[in-house]
Amino acid sequence: MNALGAFTVHNTVMDLPIRLKPKEALVPKPTLSNAASDGSTFTPPEAIGERFSPFDLATAPKIPCGLPPEVWTIVQSAPACFPPQYFLDVSRNLLENPNLTASHLARAELSYQSFADPTFNPEATTSGDLASIVKHLRPECQPRLVESGVDGFELQWTVVRKLIPRNPKLDSALMQTCHLFTSARDVTITNSNGKEEEAAAERYLVVYIPNVESPEEIPFYHPTVRSLCILYTYFPSHAPDSMLPSPGILSIHFDFFPSHPLDNRLERTALMLLQIIHKHSKGRQAGYKKRVHHDQIIPQKRFQDTYAYLKGKYAKTLIEGWVEQTPPEKHVFEDLGIAAFLIELWVNMYGGEQGIENQEVQRCNAQKTFPGFVDIGCGNGLLIYILKEEGWSGWGFDARRRKTWTTFPQEHADSLVEMLLVPRVLLPDAAAPDDNVVRNSPPSHNGVLPQHTFIISNHADELTPWTPLLASLSDSPFIAIPCCSHDFGGTRFRSPVHKKYIVEDPNATGKEKNKQPSAYAGLCSWVCHLTERMGYDGEKEHLRIPSTRNIAILGRTRKSGLDGKTLEERLQFAREVVEKEMGGATTVEQILLTWMRSGGELVKPGKGGH
Template sequence: MPGGRGKIARDLSRLSGKPLAETLERSTLDIQPNAEEWVTSADLVERNLTFIPSVIYDLNVFLLKNPNLKSSNLFRGDILLDSSGILKTPELEDRDYDGCGSNDEVCSVSEDVRPMSASSVPGFRLTRTVVRRFIPRNPKLDRPLEQTCHFYEADDDSALRTAGEQANGDSKDLASTKRMLLIMTPHVSSKEDIPFYHPILRRLALQYDFKYDAEKSETGEGTMSIHFLPYPNEPISTRLERTLSGLINTQIRLARNTGSDRRPDGTSHNPIKDNVIPQHRVQNTYSLLKSKYAADLCQRWVEDTEPSKHVFEDLAITSFFVELWRSMYGVAPKFEKEQKKEQREHDSRFPGFVDVACGNGVLVYVLLMEGYQGWGFDARRRKSWSIFPESVQEKLKEAIYIPKPFSDAIAASGSEKDILDIGVETLTGMFAEDTFIISNHADELTVWTPLMAALSNPNSPHPFLSIPCCSHSLSGAKYRFPPPDEVKTSRRGNKNRQKLNDSKINEPDQNPQSQSGDLKALRAEKQEALTDIGMYSSTYGSLTAKTMMIAAEAGYDVERTLIRIPSTRNMGIIGGRKATAQKWARRFYHPGNGDVACQGVHTSASRDAIIEQINEIVSRECSREGGVEAAAKAWIERAKGLNKGQGRGNEPRH
């Protein structure tokens, strides 16, 4: 797997400058069998490293699940077996997530992949065995590959001695040296079975020796080296040379960006990534949807914008919805039903969706084609709508949302004619019961989304997912919300401040899962808080915080999650997921358990309280712009411009 991503971390002055083939020598490791065929090179050694052994060990555990940091051709590594029982298989990860319906089916999948036999390495003992599966980004080009990874540690005096110490009989610093070894073996019968992203080698080993300073037990000097078992008569290619050197470079570069306090399960500590849906489920679905729709959509694209970015981004978001709805409603997409030869096209368990400010319509198109009933609307019809089937075009409406509080204010002032003058159908957000509301980069509708969802049915507010983009106030005017109070307090240096997660933004308990990316991880609580505060100091972060706060005020259990899309605007705000999943579990999977009210289903008294609360929110937020009536009139004037002008058709987000 190519390993040269990122900056150069090696000391190039110590390299010979010769081709690797000219510097190969027999490995000093006695790895049985075939010990005499193992080779290494002085150019595959890096000395004077300061990383203590636990940093290198934890880093390599992390990389087991995140090989994408070493190869852009890979999505991730799925764990199939861990002898320590710490790393989780995809099936075990599924069980850690809330959901209903299909989760039992997902967890029943079994893997019959056995580890390759461990080598005997004199002076070392086997401590851990892990089997992983490489998951490629493009399954049409590359196939998945299983690999066994054996971890070893030196277990006796002879392994701890350097060559010089053994020759001289000097054991003065014997106990101050630690050695570790990782041997990786692909599950292939011949080199022709090895996919492009993996080096053409029978086996690969990483060794790390660390000699502690005599005076300080936590400092010392480390040496990292690569050893490998080539195929007979296989030439040492330039690509293999780059890959092996790049592996050392990646190890050093990533080790410099992490602390020594690492998680035993090999995950990076980002509590809002993969905290709602497991990474493997979203990525697997994305691969299938991309192979099914991407080429056709890109080929028939008629907008002036770059097709690939928007198509891939919308397919990634669609993948998240497919898996989110699977966990909430127990429904599966059409491509899975086709594989199982199921006849039903629509699942009655799914209540429907509406995509507000649906833009190019790709999200609506793919969801409809995959059997999810719903529709979308936008202030202006897009050229891309014309490339969809007639049945899909019927579900894309040119309409403008007029918030009910604004509609009521205009009616009370006797200015209803202003709404009629917009010249296009208007909606007040009264959707069918239980409709899931999608608000993807909806700009003016972002902060309105939780209010819209609650007002549509105060007795049982609609679940929603909002992905913020540009910041607008309730009147539709561009506006930068001030950061939350916790951020302001932190800037004044108040050491007793509350973390943002303890504020009115009702952050649920999180279940941190593996992710690809941030290795500046595993920080202490204080550093996490500072990171959170830093995020909310930005315009985008303040918009996210505002939307979450308003959703919480409207009675929602609010969650936030980073969605795996190729965009910096990738924060998802989810409202009502848990309540809806509980409601659906009682309705379809556990009927007859009584009529215990679940969170999110309200009495008439609470209904009135929600409406009153929302009116107070709207009044408060509109006060800076002259009150609700003034904000309503400003909204309508902007609505006229959206429909008559070019709108947002050429903006990158659509």
């Protein structure tokens, strides 16, 4: 048993216990009647601390933080009313996700963590004595202790992390030591009039120490301080007549460099940090659950590292040379993100053993065995240019040539073809199409590709529902990133909703639970349905791109259906699927006529399209 006693508060992120001495039960929420004596209704007053509202430090209650006041300065504080486990959950989550508090950061990589280290010694007085592995770490990765100590607190865990910036060319990475200290000692509270009050308290102190020697080594995204700490003081026996306005107090403290005293920027940074911690702690208390989960297919680190590399190599040139009327930043950063995802996806798929330590070797192996890609409805062709520049073979086509195509080097411009897709599925006699509508159409492709060609369907609109069907004809893997909903005839419509593929909002309450899915959610569910209908084991990923249309649906592996079937048998099955999805009363011939009319509109100047 820990010296602090038997009371356990669980950190639900890793379910690791933090032990404190027994306390009274948490203060129950006050109950207020919803009806006044005259029968009218009223809204109960909101408890102090429910919303973030910082104190005026001149009148705020003073609570000892355990750190020497001659070294540490309180910068901001605010009332709070959530139990401590939510503060602990948020603190643990922020260890690997500092981007929640600083937009210039991508993530953090943990170099050392004590959670599962049996040699961790919380009573160590030197860094080398903290754990047996410390002496084997590089000097910059070794944890730093709080030089002045923390009176009355006990160390619970230590983490050394590397803060990774979004733009490595602009900001450098930073090693940082993080500690959690806890205390269950009673504290003396002092109000603005000097009145003192003794109270039972639980204190949780998270200390962040940049592993630097001077302020010049600290990047822009980090406060220019020697150390900072967040203190949450919780009073489990808080009474309404106490001098404290709420059962919890959040505060932030800085240890300044002599050359960098408190300024407006540091004050605003401290305020923002407290506000974010308060917001996320209240959200967890309310039962908030994350609805969107990124990095299900490609690990965050690999994607972000590749994206940062591509962004540094291409972004500036592409933005400066933009010739379309659309905003360059959105398209450039979006396609760079998609390219980063595809590159890492293809390394996984074609690079051989995942255990190869040298990523360049694995990438070279992948490019040697890569079957090539085709981007259907390639638009401005930017994605094709980036992928080919990075050594991935492929081409693309679109119904209408774009201005951007002329800005690419000739070897890449030659990979962009102006043509319509006229799916062979719709042609009654694919070998010799003598239908007048088809014969008089612009140059076209029938959608039958070399076997295993990787199909990219990026916001391809009219081509989106066709993507799984085209892939099935050539036994090809594919990625579809839906945008606007069209039926198999190329006509705008609201896609049918397939609830099997709809992810319910875990935070929805009341009427929100029965709310109809959005048109975009319905479209994605339909594409997932078509993917499975064509025998693929569908996967879904929320891409890290600057677009609300960021869901990628992948078909990489086949689980049933068309294995061993001839092309004609696959075509016939696809025709049956198309007719059924179009309602059953519309023939393939009628769908072809509608498709060709839609295609004719796409090739007109000034029109968008696939």
